[in-house]
Amino acid sequence: MNKKNGQEQVYARYVASGKTIEHLTSWGKTLAEMMNPEGKPEVLEGLLVLEASYANFAGIIAASFLAEFGAEVVKIEPPAGDPVRGVTPYGENIKGIGIPFLVEGRNKRYITLDLQNSVKDREDFQKLAEKAAIVIETFPAGQMDSWGIGYRQLQTKNPGLIYVAITPYGHYTEKGQKFARFPDADLTSQAGSGLPAQVGDPINSPEPYNWPLRAGMWAGWYISGLSAALGATVALLYRQKTGEGQMVDIATMDAYTCMVGFPPTIGFTWEKARPRIGVLDFILYPYGMWKCKDGYVVIAAPRDHDFRALLKILGLWKLEDDWRYTADRIPDVIEQAMVLYKAIEEKTLQYTADELVRKALSYSAKAARSKWRGGGVPIVMKMNTPATAMESPQFAVRKIFEEIKDEELGSLLINTNYIKMSASPPRVKWISCSLGKDNEYIRQKYLQKD
Amino acid sequence: MEDYFSFTADLFNPQKISSKPEVLTGIRVLDFTHVIFGPTATRILATYGAEVIKIELPYHGDLWRPATYWGKYWKHSNPLWHFVTQNKYFVGLDLKHPEAKKIIYRLAESCDIAAENFAPGTAEAWGVGYTQLSKINPQIIYLSCSTYGQYGPLRFYPGWDLLAQAASGVLSLTGYPDTEKYYKLPDYLGDFIPGNFGALAVLMALYFRNKTGKGQYIDLAQSEALMRLLYHFTFLHLTGRELGRTGNVDPTMVPASIFKTGDGKFLALACVTEEQFSALCAAMGREDLLQNKLYQNPFERLKPANVQALTKITADWLKTVSLEEVLNLAQEKGFPAAEVLDDWQICHDPWRRERGSVILFKDEIYGEIILAGPSAQLSKTPARTKWIARPVGYHNRIVLKKFLGLGEEEITALEKERVIGTFDDRPGLKPPIYYNLDADPIFNYGREVRQ
Numbered sequence A: 001m002n003k004k005n006g007q008e009q010v011y012a013r014y015v016a017s018g019k020t021i022e023h024l025t026s027w028g029k030t031l032a033e034m035m036n037p038e039g040k041p042e043v044l045e046g047l048l049v050l051e052a053s054y055a056n057f058a059g060i061i062a063a064s065f066l067a068e069f070g071a072e073v074v075k076i077e078p079p080a081g082d083p084v085r086g087v088t089p090y091g092e093n094i095k096g097i098g099i100p101f102l103v104e105g106r107n108k109r110y111i112t113l114d115l116q117n118s119v120k121d122r123e124d125f126q127k128l129a130e131k132a133a134i135v136i137e138t139f140p141a142g143q144m145d146s147w148g149i150g151y152r153q154l155q156t157k158n159p160g161l162i163y164v165a166i167t168p169y170g171h172y173t174e175k176g177q178k179f180a181r182f183p184d185a186d187l188t189s190q191a192g193s194g195l196p197a198q199v200g201d202p203i204n205s206p207e208p209y210n211w212p213l214r215a216g217m218w219a220g221w222y223i224s225g226l227s228a229a230l231g232a233t234v235a236l237l238y239r240q241k242t243g244e245g246q247m248v249d250i251a252t253m254d255a256y257t258c259m260v261g262f263p264p265t266i267g268f269t270w271e272k273a274r275p276r277i278g279v280l281d282f283i284l285y286p287y288g289m290w291k292c293k294d295g296y297v298v299i300a301a302p303r304d305h306d307f308r309a310l311l312k313i314l315g316l317w318k319l320e321d322d323w324r325y326t327a328d329r330i331p332d333v334i335e336q337a338m339v340l341y342k343a344i345e346e347k348t349l350q351y352t353a354d355e356l357v358r359k360a361l362s363y364s365a366k367a368a369r370s371k372w373r374g375g376g377v378p379i380v381m382k383m384n385t386p387a388t389a390m391e392s393p394q395f396a397v398r399k400i401f402e403e404i405k406d407e408e409l410g411s412l413l414i415n416t417n418y419i420k421m422s423a424s425p426p427r428v429k430w431i432s433c434s435l436g437k438d439n440e441y442i443r444q445k446y447l448q449k450d
Numbered sequence B: 001m002e003d004y005f006s007f008t009a010d011l012f013n014p015q016k017i018s019s020k021p022e023v024l025t026g027i028r029v030l031d032f033t034h035v036i037f038g039p040t041a042t043r044i045l046a047t048y049g050a051e052v053i054k055i056e057l058p059y060h061g062d063l064w065r066p067a068t069y070w071g072k073y074w075k076h077s078n079p080l081w082h083f084v085t086q087n088k089y090f091v092g093l094d095l096k097h098p099e100a101k102k103i104i105y106r107l108a109e110s111c112d113i114a115a116e117n118f119a120p121g122t123a124e125a126w127g128v129g130y131t132q133l134s135k136i137n138p139q140i141i142y143l144s145c146s147t148y149g150q151y152g153p154l155r156f157y158p159g160w161d162l163l164a165q166a167a168s169g170v171l172s173l174t175g176y177p178d179t180e181k182y183y184k185l186p187d188y189l190g191d192f193i194p195g196n197f198g199a200l201a202v203l204m205a206l207y208f209r210n211k212t213g214k215g216q217y218i219d220l221a222q223s224e225a226l227m228r229l230l231y232h233f234t235f236l237h238l239t240g241r242e243l244g245r246t247g248n249v250d251p252t253m254v255p256a257s258i259f260k261t262g263d264g265k266f267l268a269l270a271c272v273t274e275e276q277f278s279a280l281c282a283a284m285g286r287e288d289l290l291q292n293k294l295y296q297n298p299f300e301r302l303k304p305a306n307v308q309a310l311t312k313i314t315a316d317w318l319k320t321v322s323l324e325e326v327l328n329l330a331q332e333k334g335f336p337a338a339e340v341l342d343d344w345q346i347c348h349d350p351w352r353r354e355r356g357s358v359i360l361f362k363d364e365i366y367g368e369i370i371l372a373g374p375s376a377q378l379s380k381t382p383a384r385t386k387w388i389a390r391p392v393g394y395h396n397r398i399v400l401k402k403f404l405g406l407g408e409e410e411i412t413a414l415e416k417e418r419v420i421g422t423f424d425d426r427p428g429l430k431p432p433i434y435y436n437l438d439a440d441p442i443f444n445y446g447r448e449v450r451q
Helices: A007-011 A021-033 A057-068 A099-104 A119-131 A151-157 A174-178 A186-192 A219-242 A252-260 A262-269 A304-313 A334-348 A353-369 A386-391 A393-397 A439-446 B004-011 B014-019 B037-047 B098-110 B130-136 B161-168 B189-212 B222-227 B232-239 B274-284 B304-318 B323-334 B343-347 B350-355 B396-403 B408-416
Strands: A048-052 A072-077 A108-112 A134-137 A162-167 A246-251 A287-292 A295-300 A379-382 A401-406 A410-415 B028-031 B051-056 B088-092 B113-116 B141-146 B216-221 B256-260 B266-270 B337-339 B358-363 B367-372
Touching (some): A048 A057, A057 A134, A119 A439, A134 A219, A151 A162, A162 A219, A174 B004, A174 B350, A186 A252, A186 B256, A186 B337, A219 B189, A246 B004, A252 A262, A262 B343, A262 B367, A287 A334, A295 A334, A295 A353, A295 B161, A393 B222, A410 B232, B037 B088, B037 B141, B037 B189, B051 B396, B088 B396, B098 B396, B130 B141, B161 B189, B161 B222, B189 B216, B266 B304, B266 B323, B274 B304, B274 B323, B323 B337, B350 B358
Parallel strands (some): A048 A072, A048 A134, A162 A246, B028 B113, B051 B088, B141 B216
Antiparallel strands (some): A287 A295, A401 A410, B266 B337, B358 B367
């Protein structure tokens, strides 16, 4: 895009404003240094993490985050392998390993131990746990304890141990006990924590479109895994300070509820549940996707001046008087909100996505140059699919996708480098994840008789 | 030996939380963030004991203060804002004023962490970026949050949760195939999840600093944080196909969908393992499916035609049973199932209250409110809620006095020059109408106030 008329001019005006050459050089240097993680130290180098998750991706994902930050993560599997190796879209796999497992297999060591049946293997696990900083497990609540390798037993020999447990209903409370053996899945975590109830068309729309709808990704398992990694990291800081470990308990039925916090508070202040509102929004508007001539765009123009700017660029200024007030644009009467939605749609259908993006940008450029600051920044963007996101120069510059070669698995493209840190960034080092591939290495390194 | 659940009940006893230590005691955060993404990162630090000093523009405040659901306020506040801003110190400081810069730089000397989520370049231009603050305090950990990141051709594009969902490809994944609708992840999840990654990055940097003494700069782009949650890119690379929208069906396991039960309730049911699939077949009285060649191998079973057939069989069976019957069978036989819960059910669920993942909090200004608790329960250093949102500038005086040692006269002078300030008479910014701020000890320099 032409720099003179493009977005640089709009949003870079602060940065470019005079007397800052030295400053800009310094900042530019900081950013340039962040572009490559290689060769930099790793935060969790030298920490041993045992990932004994079973049939549950939340544990695998939590361990992946720690592995990216440099921990030595050892995944412990039964001799037949973790059953989630077989969980994969439409059965697509490489040598019997499903795609999600390949993606989250990063930077880990793989050892087989039959915790379920072998007393000797439990002893080996105990020995490993004596040297570990973190254990992550997803067995039924109390199962590891009954095998003699739960938090209660392991902490006696390793008081610095952080023990992360992930189950649907947690390791305490009456319900936690009653449903201790209840198995977990992403979809049940989504549903039980309140996500699908907010997605889908209004109740008077045709079935099944008015049903609650799942997020089209593993929202439940990824949130639970992230919460577990975050909880473990907080515990690591306490361990660093005091040498003491602790137990971290994750209930996957908390995932969405505790991530966004809206459901319990709205249940309390509004005293009822929100209805589903399709592609509308209940706080910000216009804020969503619209169909255009050649595809789909998202439009965000929620502030008063953004909204007015949007009306101008779409040639809808005649509506300004009717939709003056924010509260009118976000009514709890869906029919009213749909009137505005349709009015905007009528216009977006007349333009291509690129035309709409250009209109918004050139308006914003003018508004930014104006001394009057109330011009607004209506944002219009073409919706990406994973395929178009992969072609975006932005993410290429930022090395979000890396093709990693593995002797056994071949070449695999995975998503990485999602946090840029100047001194100790996370990174992906390898992707190999065959069952028991590090049996020898782990036994040599940690289980040698003294 | 003591019963395991008595052991854990004591370990996680909610009554004992307030007497347990906090991990981040003594860690100070200079917080320039606004709306949801940045504030979520600092909120997590605040719930683990950090002193988070939230800087707002006097008389305007955070952009999200007045933006509540369908314009419904609660006690003249935005009820949804309380969760995101709990335990923070609210300082109204006008950065355009040179005196305000001096205050920021003095605060930066004693801060461990700073965070911002303006459009890239803005914090630097205002003189509160990493370049400036790291000169004052080289050990500082500085988190910059943005939609596309601090470098790259799109860096100056402004963004919201929605734009991150659209840029990352996430938005294109929720909905029904062959329709013209793409549903957002609800409730600004595209801000909240990246916000949690922000907290993770900061905590990692803190761990690193404790080891090495080195601070650092963190550039977190919310679109990239969302991309980390997708296996879809690898699927595309391997198969040359987009997964696209699959409605309620999770294509990674089978059956896995949201169904309607005989009594008209919505239920999520998913079989992750072979055992769970067998358990479901037993519950349905359809053990014959296990003998069917099409369904014996897990990869084979996941072929689209088989998914369709098994989803239909399950849906038809669920029409004949009630929600309660299914949940009992799931418990007895061992397959994952859960009712689709809404706001009201989650708010009033006794299990969440007992667990502490939904809490009834009693606030000194606002009285009782129900909030979500922490995502992770820690036995020794649990997260906790100490206070909820406060009006703009509520902590001005106490922060300047206690943290910077300014005298009350100096503070009054700053107020007169409008370097620091409070709130306009607008809902979301001001205290509840019944509340008398003049009698509030914290607002008044932390001293006892005669009632």
